[in-house]
Amino acid sequence: MKTHMTSFIKSSYKDLVIGGVLAGAIFIVGSLSGGFIVRPDAVILPLYIVINVFCFLFCWLTLALLISRFAMYKILGVLGLLFLGAIAEYYMNIPDNPITIPLLILFWMGVSYLVLPKVFKKYRIAILFTYGVVITYFFIFRGTPNYAEDHRPVVTNFLVISISVMIVLWAYDQWKWLTNLRADKAKAELMVLKNQVNPHFFFNTLNNLYGLAVEKSEKAPAMILKLSDIMRYTIYDGNADYVDLRDEISYIEDYIELHKIRYQKKVEITFKKDILYSHKIAPILLVVPVENAFKHGVESLMQNAFINIEIATTDSGIYFSIRNNYENKGLESKGIGLDNLKKRLEMIYPNKHTLEMTKTRDIYELSLSIETT
Known part of the structure; x- marks a missing residue:
């Protein structure tokens, strides 16, 4: 028992260390690209520190959890999409370059597949259709003169809404699973009660029949x-x-x-x-x-x-x-x-x-x- 506990602690510690390193790397890339963390000129300095510390801790713990559950190459593959998106955003001097948005979509699809594989497979058609609409909308309107004012917020909203919908679908699946579990439990309990009633009745009846048989x-x-x-x-x-x-x-x-x-x-x-x-x-x-x-x-x-x-x-x-x-x-x-x-x-x-x-x-x-x- 002690050996298993020690092994578990060492494994958890290792996951936390690796998760911290990856979270730090993500924040460094985010600071270089200027698009993944809150900048100090956007809010008051103390609030800036609190928000970024919170984001770093959330990213750290999430990565540690993923590392404990999935193979490292899968996690690195998903994070690589985010890294490529940041690099493309930083180095490509093309207004609204056509690489960042698709890479971000692939990143979120990869995260969804890792964290919620059953939900992703169940609703994969709806998810692929939604992201397909986002990419299509992006490529149609990115070249228009008023893209930045009228269309870019729409693309951003589509991305945020689709992520929110994934969370809602997962919550709905969990609720449905719990409801079915309770119904199955109630049905099993009811069957037990039925099985208690029948033997109770037949026990008394067979006693009566035995008495008549003895009396012939x-x-x-x-x-x-x-x-x-x-x-x-x-x-x-x-x-x-x-x-x-x-x-x-x-x-x-x-x-x-x-x-x-x-x-x-x-x-x-x-x-x-x-x-x-x-x-x-x-x-x-x-x-x-x-x-x-x-x-x-x-x-x-x-x-x-x-x-x-x-x-x-x-x-x-x-x-x-x-x-x-x-x-x-x-x-x-x-x-x-x-x-x-x-x-x-x-x-x-x-x-x-x-x-x-x-x-x-x-x-x-x-x-x-x-x-x-």
């Missing part, structure tokens, strides 16, 4: 058929993002029938459906509170157990409610079912659902409203 009950074959229908729904439709509400209702009805086969005691179950509008819903969502009602309600009571379920639709969404009684034993059960329901609702229907749960001494109620439009 005649209800076992019917239970297996219902379980087969439920498994078909969870395997095929359960992996979809959304399903028709009527399919989810059929799934709940099969689930209820499955439990009716199991119980020897009388359970009063009412299921009121008022489906006036067709809506889509996330699969295996509404069955969670139904499962909770059976597990913590019906199974805790010896007699007079009841479950009242209601599903209704409006033109804008779905309303679901469930009410059941239970035996209050003074113990709070903390299953994963309702916790997963809350998390899934927050991820699938953020700010578009209302979940309310109330509990009295022996009655538990849950209501859920979902906006689907």
Whole structure:
């Protein structure tokens, strides 16, 4: 560990030294050409010093970063374009010589390719077209009498704007990447929650089936058929993002029938459906509170157990409610079912659902409203 750290420090120190030398060379060339640094006659002397020190530090650190990431010949090749542009500007006594602007464009394209290779390759057609327009404009109007007053500022603005656009494109790509990353993360988390719901349900159902098999009950074959229908729904439709509400209702009805086969005691179950509008819903969502009602309600009571379920639709969404009684034993059960329901609702229907749960001494109620439009 110590050896790696020492090697890293030496490497960083070497990059900083080389970057400082190259930055100094650039400033010397800039001072000779008079076009790359702020001159003392342009501003107040203290401000002149501050601006140039800042520019030198920025150039130094940028070069050190480039040296640490890219081969030296690539960096020298790009800087060579800037050097040639400065030499051409200084030694060629031609008004608005035709070499400096193309070399500056090649320099910025080279820097862009080194620093932002993915962005450059992705938008290379737009970048080449933009710089092509700048060069074409430059060569068309550089020979006109009023070039210095009317056209040279346009060329300069084009160069500055194109560099700014590159930065904006890079920022947009980073934002898009972060957005996709968050979406993929949310999708992965949602899949984990789905996978927690299904095994939780099948674990309870297989326990029920095991009890019937031990008792050699005649209800076992019917239970297996219902379980087969439920498994078909969870395997095929359960992996979809959304399903028709009527399919989810059929799934709940099969689930209820499955439990009716199991119980020897009388359970009063009412299921009121008022489906006036067709809506889509996330699969295996509404069955969670139904499962909770059976597990913590019906199974805790010896007699007079009841479950009242209601599903209704409006033109804008779905309303679901469930009410059941239970035996209050003074113990709070903390299953994963309702916790997963809350998390899934927050991820699938953020700010578009209302979940309310109330509990009295022996009655538990849950209501859920979902906006689907």
